[in-house]
Amino acid sequence: MDQAFYEELILSVTRGKVKDVDRLCREALENGVSAFKILDDGLLAAMQIVAERWKNGTVFIPEVLIAARALNVGLAILEPYLVLGNQKPKAKVVLGTVKDDLHDIGKNIVGLMLKSHGFECIDLGVDVAPAKFVEAVKESGAKVVCMSALLTTSMIHFTEVVQAFKEAGLRDSVLICVGGAPVTATFASQIEADIFEPDAVTFAEHLERRLA
Amino acid sequence: MSRRIIACEVFKPYLDKLFEESGIETVDYLEIRQHDHPELLARSIQSIIDDTKDVDEILLFYGLCGNAILPLVSRGIPVKVLRVHDCAAALMGSNVAYRKRFEGNPHKRYHCLSYGERDDEYFARTSPEYRKISEEYGEDNADYVFAMLYDKFSTPVTYIKLGLDGEDAQIRRKEEGYYSVIDGNLDLLRKMLKGDDDHVGVTLYPEHKFVGVYDYEEILTTIKQHHDDEKTREE
DSSP, X not given: OOHHHHHHHHHHHHTTOHHHHHHHHHHHHHTTOOHHHHIIIIIIHHHHHHHHHHHHTSSOHHHHHHHHHHHHHHHHHHHHHHOOTTOOXXXXXXXXXBTTOOOOHHHHHXXXXXXXXXXXXEEOOSSBOXXXXXXXXXXXXXXXXXXXXXXXXXXXXXXXXXXXXXXXXXGGGSEEEEEOTTOOHHHHHHTTOSEEOSOTTTHHHHHHHHHO | OOEEEXXXXXXXXXXXXXXXXHOOOOEEEEOGGGGGSHHHHHHHHHHHHHTXXXXXXXXXXXXXXXXXXXXXXXXXXXXXXXXXXXXXXXXXXXXXXXXXXXXXXXXXXXXXXXXXXXXXXXXXXTSHHHHHHHHHHOHHHHHHHHHHHTGGGOSOEEEXXXXXXXXXXXXXXXXXXXXXXXXXXXXXXXXXXHTOOGXXXXXXXXXXXXXXXXXXXXXXXXXXXXXXXXXXHHO
């Protein structure tokens, strides 16, 4: 497929044209294009553009949601082709929104991007108690924990999660990652998080580099 | 003591009420919508701070507000901000009342007189925001956005009542059970205006920065800036 195809796919994702994303992904697969190429040069390239616009303040949450929704449609079509035999996921990631917080948009986008980059996600949902994060890591063997919060009143629970992992003797076995609109690098450092990522869309790449 | 007051427009009817007691003052009001993008809100506030001269203090009627206030700097004039997470605590009159209502309760949506109209402006399928998204990206995407952003939070909304005209009518416009009404009080805002209770505000002096504590009591504090902080801020 030529450059015009990828430009159309990128535009369809950023404009939330889910039917076009569906059609274009199927068309490319039928033409023998690798699912990885469609993902990288089409879907993820589109999300990069959205991430840039978000950083510049030229788009807001609605536009990010619309693009993520379109990405999800494309990903669902590509997913069967992205699993190659016995290829293992890059890593298992437990993710959740901390206790007393119901916001999950950022968390869901992180989950989507992680899946797109070959990670296995165990999504605990919202209002997640510290003990549940620990339990999920014990059960799954996950090496990465991602916590999100959108309320300053919820941020205190990040500290409790880190403490819960210390008390369980698992702190050194996991990478703890934090994000969410009010979360700052200073706060992440104070609570001894391993990774702070202000951008839900680019977090997966950040994690890949960290694990490499 | 001369001062400049900067406030979120959510406080307008309440400050107007307090000015009946204390005398009218000029206030620079900023739109509630700026909270949608905390960095832009911080820049808006900082722009007014930078523009302020020849007063003894700046009173900032904002709380942590999603950490929007953390990047602010004083250019020489002390900046005093409310010691609260958000406006709900300020309108409930204390952090004790706020904690009692919301700690352990993840359903933290609240309204008040100046915020209540935003239900129709923000959350309804008839709102300008819905229409804008629908025109730009199609109705299907608009429905999706609204479902993601607002539908899950449709539990009873805490309505903070301060005894102002219009509140009862606003509450009655919604169906029974939409609001859970509580009495707020203006004590915290009154004390901030009077300046006779040091604990209701946190003052930012030059060469200091705000730091979040995120509990329900201290909430935020200030520390001396390091040289690296200033350099990072300029970058």
